Amino acid sequence: xxxxxxxxxxxxxxxxxxxxxxxxxxxxxxxxxxxxxxxxxxxxxxxxxxxxxxxxxxxxxxxxxxxxxxxxxxxxxxxxxxxxxxxxxxxxxxxxxxxxxxxxxxxxxxxxxxx
Amino acid sequence: xxxxxxxxxxxxxxxxxxxxxxxxxxxxxxxxxxxxxxxxxxxxxxxxxxxxxxxxxxxxxxxxxxxxxxxxxxxxxxxxxxxxxxxxxxxxxxxxxxxxxxxxxxxxxxxxxxx
Numbered sequence: 605x606x607x608x609x610x611x612x613x614x615x616x617x618x619x620x621x622x623x624x625x626x627x628x629x630x631x632x633x634x635x636x637x638x639x640x641x642x643x644x645x646x647x648x649x650x651x652x653x654x655x656x657x658x659x660x661x662x663x664x665x666x667x668x669x670x671x672x673x674x675x676x677x678x679x680x681x682x683x684x685x686x687x688x689x690x691x692x693x694x695x696x697x698x699x700x701x702x703x704x705x706x707x708x709x710x711x712x713x714x715x716x717x718x719x
Numbered sequence: 720x721x722x723x724x725x726x727x728x729x730x731x732x733x734x735x736x737x738x739x740x741x742x743x744x745x746x747x748x749x750x751x752x753x754x755x756x757x758x759x760x761x762x763x764x765x766x767x768x769x770x771x772x773x774x775x776x777x778x779x780x781x782x783x784x785x786x787x788x789x790x791x792x793x794x795x796x797x798x799x800x801x802x803x804x805x806x807x808x809x810x811x812x813x814x815x816x817x818x819x820x821x822x823x824x825x826x827x828x829x830x831x832x833x834x
Binding site for chain 1: 825
């Protein structure tokens, strides 16, 4: 158990819809990262939030957006869903300080299917 | 740009046999290095990590990995595999120091254990 939880576990949407995925980080962790893992691939970095501000973004379009809240929860929002958005979405929490980051602890993921 | 290569897509070993999974990375400096394991339909569990110091690191479940700077490698080993080790294994690199804390993953190696 990593202490990181995600909801829902599975989700089915249709093309063009919007979706919100939720993550609850380990208590005390100030950073949350989101990754997309397509079938048969390694996770791809979407973006990271540090103290409620975006702190780096991967090669994903603006329709992928996020929020981080003071209570160690966070959201990943995806607008105008496309078929290629079907994937496992993973969040990871970590504690980042002056010396850099410590280990990222991953949640179990949300599997999104876009039809 | 940083990258991680896991040259073996699929490895099959007999229960009780030794295991080595290969990982090579490309990075501007010595990064932080990680091995994660993913069981089917699950999130990522950290096996071990290298930040600095001793280049042979011990992890959970009897795994170890050796960092070789000259070869830009961080291979994962286990002297005797168990059926429960069947899973997908991911090598990842992350930046040292405070900043964009993203992890870059390889494409994974699927491990099958035969009796």
